Amino acid sequence: MQISSNASSVAARQIQQSTEMLNQLNQMITDKSQDVSNKLIKVAVTDKLQTQEQQSKIDLLA
Structure with missing residues (x-):
């Protein structure tokens, strides 16, 4: 029983x-996604x- 309890704990x-x-x-993925979004x-x-x-x-030249 003790072994089972230890295994469960591990x-x-x-x-x-x-x-x-x-x-x-x-x-980390969320942060990078936000960085990429901001850059875009x-x-x-x-x-x-x-x-x-x-x-x-162009308008000034026309």
Whole structure:
């Protein structure tokens, strides 16, 4: 009975450690996804501003 209890305790610890590791990985993925999203938004806004600036120059030349 003691062996079974010890095995259960070890298994529970391993499950807890695995869960904590998965939670950390999930947080890292979430953080990186947010970083990438922010960079894509910045690129899109920059591109839009450059396009508007070029159009303004074309309009001035017309």
